[in-house]
Amino acid sequence: MKFRFAPTAMPDNCQSVHSLEEKQFARLFSDEGIEDVEDRLAILRVFLETEDHITSVQLMDLLEKAGYNFDPDFVRETLRLMCRYGFACKHDFEGRNSTYEHLHLGQHHDHMICTKCGSITEFVHDQLEAVQKQAAASYGFHMLQHRLEIYGLCSKCYTERVTLLPLAMAKVGEKAVIKDTTGCAKFRHRLLTMGLRTGDALEVITSDGRGQVVVSVEGRRMALGRGLAQKILVEPVNGNR
Numbered sequence: 483m484k485f486r487f488a489p490t491a492m493p494d495n496c497q498s499v500h501s502l503e504e505k506q507f508a509r510l511f512s513d514e515g516i517e518d519v520e521d522r523l524a525i526l527r528v529f530l531e532t533e534d535h536i537t538s539v540q541l542m543d544l545l546e547k548a549g550y551n552f553d554p555d556f557v558r559e560t561l562r563l564m565c566r567y568g569f570a571c572k573h574d575f576e577g578r579n580s581t582y583e584h585l586h587l588g589q590h591h592d593h594m595i596c597t598k599c600g601s602i603t604e605f606v607h608d609q610l611e612a613v614q615k616q617a618a619a620s621y622g623f624h625m626l627q628h629r630l631e632i633y634g635l636c637s638k639c640y641t642e643r644v645t646l647l648p649l650a651m652a653k654v655g656e657k658a659v660i661k662d663t664t665g666c667a668k669f670r671h672r673l674l675t676m677g678l679r680t681g682d683a684l685e686v687i688t689s690d691g692r693g694q695v696v697v698s699v700e701g702r703r704m705a706l707g708r709g710l711a712q713k714i715l716v717e718p719v720n721g722n723r
Contacts, residue, residue: 499586500530503569510567522560524550526569535573535581535602575602576633592630597653598639643718650695650711652686658716659683665713673714676704683719 507526511519528544529536536544538558545552561582564570571585575595581602590611594603610630618625633655635643652658660682663670673679678699687703688696695711697704706714 500527503530507567507569511563514567516563518556521552521556522563525552525557525560526564529564529570529582530584533584535583537579537581539579541582575631592632594632594634594636596636596639597633598635601636603636646715646717648712649684649686649697649706649714649716650689650708652689652695652716652718654686654689656718657683657685658718660714661717662715663713664715669713678704678714684716 504523504526508519508523511522516522525541525545528548528550529541532544538554538561541561542552542554542557545557561570561572565572565582565585568585568587570582573581573583573593575581575593577597578595578600591604591606592610594605595601596603614628614630615625633653635653646661648664649658649660660678660680662680663673665672682699684697684699686695687698688694689711693708695706695708697706
């Protein structure tokens with residue numbers, strides 16, 4: 483099995499790769515009759531200097547640090563053109579603003595997104611790629627492109643997480659066991675009437691961080707108010723603890 487993280491920086495030949503990208507950009511944009519090619523080329527150069535997934539606002543900050551003062555609408559339009567002509571790729575990861583990364587020809591990677599700190603990890607898994615191709619072939623489906631996004635907690639955030647946490651803080655998709663409550667006897671009796679007991683296993687179905695928390699308990703859905711979910715202490719059981 484081969485599992486590796488995609489590089490966060492370009493290899494030693496990055497300068498030649500970037501130079502080629504700039505030449506293709508200038509030629510293609512000129513051939514297409516797109517205006518302000520030189521200014522757009524400056525935006526591309528700054529964009530190529532980072533291997534991170536960045537928002538349009540972050541790109542504008544980088545441009546300002548580089549001494550440019552472009553109109554935000556012009557930067558956003560250039561980003562759209564960069565995506566349209568294959569120099570950048572736009573991602574709309576759940577819970578995050580749209581981000582952009584380089585689109586390196588002939589390269590593919592997938593993403594792990596931490597739902598706590600927002601970090602994005604690029605990875606390549608050869609066996610997983612093969613399984614996806616086999617699955618498509620078994621259905622007679624000709625796969626042209628695909629993407630995989632895994633949402634969870636990065637190793638740092640998971641290590642820092644306390645053993646017990648309020649149900650209101652549990653993430654969507656997380657499985658947990660009710661361990662205790664911070665409410666009075668009346669509150670615990672209320673939970674019993676709802677069919678919730680210490681030791682019950684549950685899974686978080688929806689939780690937007692503000693309103694209700696919907697959980698699955700023994701195959702049934704249950705909607706809990708935010709205040710109630712805050713008083714229920716659970717222990718995550720996703721296999722790492």
